[in-house]
Amino acid sequence: MRYDLVIFDNDGVLVDSEPISNRLLAAYLTELGHPTSYEDSLRDYMGSAMHRIHDLIQERTGQKLPDDFDDVFHARVFAAFERELEPVAGAAGVVEKLAADGVPYCVASSGSHERIRVGHRKTGLDRWFDDGRIFSSRDVGRGKPAPDLFLYAAERMGVTPERCVVVEDSPLGVQAAVAARMDVYGFTAMTPAGRLAGATQLFRDLGELADLLV
Template sequence: MRYELVIFDNDGVLVDSEPLANAILAGYLTELGHPTTYEDSLRDYMGAAVHRVHDLIGERTGQRLPADFDSILHARTFAAFERELETVPGVTDVLDKLLADAVPYCVASSGSHERIRVGHRKTGLDRWFRDENIFSAEDVGRGKPAPDLFLHAAARMGVAPERCVVVEDSRLGVQAAIAAGMDVYGFTAMTPVDRLPGVRGHFTEMADLLDLLAARD
């Protein structure tokens, strides 16, 4: 069975943003009196929308983050993106191959539309992604690990969930894809495969994704 839609996560899969974003998040939380290491941030928040940060801090401390937390975090993150963000090595070759083979694709990210577009503009990925194939957790009521975002993307792209494959690098994203009834391949450049239970296959170099997809033709 050939997949009719490839759904990419954004952070860590298309753009190499996870090291930047999680270092900034960990530093900001620590600054606010919630000591958080870079490793803590990867474990607890990688692949999640920002509301998860509010939820976990509230559960663990009984405190609320400042009202301007989101805007300050976004400003710091976007500034780092403008300075340092790059594409994940090899991803443009994958996108070119999908285009050449007329395989539909899209991005479904826990990040905001603004965050997605800032990253794509900086890295040149806006060549491959336009409004019609960009989906954000802002578009749905619940972000990952709920299946809503992936189901929304599939519906907007006109493809049944069982004909979709998701490319993810986070535990929450994998859970969301499985809950949506989609196959999912785990990108393990940053995340050990044992933290991605349920993936159909996994790979550490983006070029290897093409072999996994070809095996399903």
């Protein structure tokens, strides 16, 4: 293994949550008077922390989202997760192999700790991720594309940035990993390869990842 730490993004990499959350986000923004299609949401918000949604809406419209926006949105998302959420194909297998080989790994997500845990419980991935392996943008204040979250995860795991690799499926996440001076493998199952420019390597099937990392 050429890396001392594998840092996984969560949404779209470990759990197949991006279609659910972006569908609901587009619907909620539209409901609030900010017409947004599913494709718009994927393009503008996929991989971002909640504060970026607030910032972009205010920047574009001059209006603030409601104070309870995050709470209402998360309630809708968590309810949908309970009904629909599945692990990304191959996610359990690659994490199990890393664990068996003794390779340190963790998750660093734009989502809240609660969102990460809800998704992991529903998909059965919680057995592989204890509290010491879960990092959220809420821990650092600035989400992706800032490098803060990945740098924080590496520091907490005791690994220098150049010995880390990030597994990401969003342009913002790739930008954050590059800014953190980490290698980044771009997962193209949902994101066109051209939008992950800057990735060290691209791959389409999570089942390939363990072999690619060696």
